[in-house]
Amino acid sequence: MSFLLRRSTPRAWAGWRDLDTLHSRPDENPVQPPWKATNSSRSVWLEGNVLKINDGLSTPMQLGGVSYWQMPFTQNWGCQMDLNIDGNIIQEQFWAACISPSWTSVAFTDLKELPMVAIYRGPFSGTAAVVILVYHDLNFHDLLAQSEQFSGLMNRLTYQLRILVDRDRLLRVYIDGVLRMQYWLSSSMASGPGRRALNFLNQTSAWSEQRNFILFDQPSDFNSVAPWTSVFYDDFNRADGSPGNGWTTQGSNAGIVGNSWSVTGTSDSSTGLIRDTGVTSGIQRVEAVVGGNNGPSTGADASLVARTNATASEGVSANFYSNHIYLSHWTGSLDSPTWIDYMDTAEVPVAAGATVALCCSVQAAWVEVNGQIAVMADLNNRVTLTNSWAGLRVSRRSSTNSNSWNDVRLLTR
Structure with missing residues (x-):
């Protein structure tokens, strides 16, 4: 048969x-x-x-x-x-x-x-x-x-x-x-x-x-897109304050602190940091090092964001919070996002100094921790393919700061 x-x-x-x-x-x-x-x-x-x-x-x-x-x-x-x-x-x-x-x-x-x-x-x-x-x-x-x-x-x-x-x-x-x-x-x-x-x-x-x-x-529906090609890199190794360097900030209470992009305020907030990659194929990778001024948090989430637009009204995100990784998409804005989770995992705790990446192919998104896939999802055509902006997000909740970000890279195929 x-x-x-x-x-x-x-x-x-x-x-x-x-x-x-x-x-x-x-x-x-x-x-x-x-x-x-x-x-x-x-x-x-x-x-x-x-x-x-x-x-x-x-x-x-x-x-x-x-x-x-x-x-x-x-x-x-x-x-x-x-x-x-x-x-x-x-x-x-x-x-x-x-x-x-x-x-x-x-x-x-x-x-x-x-x-x-x-x-x-x-x-x-x-x-x-x-x-x-x-x-x-x-x-x-x-x-x-x-x-x-x-x-x-x-x-x-x-x-x-x-x-x-x-x-x-x-x-x-x-x-x-x-x-x-x-x-x-x-x-x-x-x-x-x-x-x-x-x-x-x-x-x-x-x-x-x-x-x-x-x-x-069957062949995988989610074929590898490697090798990746760098579009932009920032190590944040400069004076504390506004990130500059071509970044657009959404929200407030965040900036460079101790050579990392970090929460700076004392009130609850959500702040995005994005820039135009010029990539309209949907194939994007956002890679960054966890930590710097603030290490991993159990009280507030930080994100890698991809396939968003200039106003960050939608996109794909990898949210890191309380030893969980949530692969999500959002609507609204990065300073007041509405999250819809595709998938999450608690099997891969993320430590300070870990290199994490949010990757998007045309159909799928996945999160890597130190080069290993931690969670994956079918995007199910929910996020606009041609959105070319990407970046980071930090937040503060109930007097707790999310992790900071360091050494961010934006890449494509």
């Missing part, structure tokens, strides 16, 4: 199809390989070339579903199918695709602490969401992230579900071709060699249906 297969060093590519008109076969009850039921008590069968998982009420207090016998080879991979599910509105309802180490290890204990992409509807709700769910034990699970609520995900409506994974960490979920959810997997939940199997679970009160199944490796 493979549609593409190449085994070679150093790279292998593969893909498989099933449950479509080219791979039709007689009904099976129970289902046969390349599928394997994940709970011996839960019925999983093939009917009319449709894969069906019985409802969650058929095995109370047990997870149940089916796994597929192959897994992708590379760190950039995906899965696609047509999905049809239903469930009552009284109880919690969800159908999930769990990324797991093995298609043969399917007991509940094998799926604990693993990421599940789920179509989820809460009790007494008429709408559903795409969520990232993780079980800690059979009676306790967390929703790590979720999309907006919308209709059409249950109620026996068929739609295309597409799951894409880049670098084994960036998880994106599409419904009928529209990006509805993205999430940066923690290192403990990331997929990897031998950890790209998929187990499908049905915990709704009705049987689920899967058609037109595809599992595949």
Whole structure:
């Protein structure tokens, strides 16, 4: 059932199809390989070339579903199918695709602490969401992230579900071709060699249906843009005061202090420092050293900013705050921004003296800490591609200053 297969060093590519008109076969009850039921008590069968998982009420207090016998080879991979599910509105309802180490290890204990992409509807709700769910034990699970609520995900409506994974960490979920959810997997939940199997679970009160199944490796959607070329550099090694040197300041209470760009006032503030790079391709990199006058802060955030305009009314930012890195976009202005987070991570504490970078390709943005990618997101066409300004931001909150910035570089391809 493979549609593409190449085994070679150093790279292998593969893909498989099933449950479509080219791979039709007689009904099976129970289902046969390349599928394997994940709970011996839960019925999983093939009917009319449709894969069906019985409802969650058929095995109370047990997870149940089916796994597929192959897994992708590379760190950039995906899965696609047509999905049809239903469930009552009284109880919690969800159908999930769990990324797991093995298609043969399917007991509940094998799926604990693993990421599940789920179509989820809460009790007494008429709408559903795409969520990232993780079980800690059979009676306790967390929703790590979720999309907006919308209709059409249950109620026996068929739609295309597409799951894409880049670098084994960036998880994106599409419904009928529209990006509805993205999430940066923690290192403990990331997929990897031998950890790209998929187990499908049905915990709704009705049987689920899967058609037109595809599992595949693919080239990354976020290709490297290196090597970078410097557009501008400033080390701030000059007298305290206004930065000058072609910079535009948005807001007040910031300036050069101790050869770094820093908060200077004693009242709460947010201040931007930007300049025109002349880069209108969207491919920008802002790189700076953390610290100088003020080190990392747990009370106020500092930012690298890219793809903004002369008034800084929108852009992409990497916000550093309380051992978190937030990859965001903003609207309004840098002295009074409204943040909308794409992604965040607390796995990479940023120390004074660290070199951090905010990078933008046409489609994606990512943050590097000392040369290693810490978090990444699909920009989803939310920020104007031709915005050519970039720079920095500092802030003060509740008598606490954000970190200062030193040795800033603006680069492009």
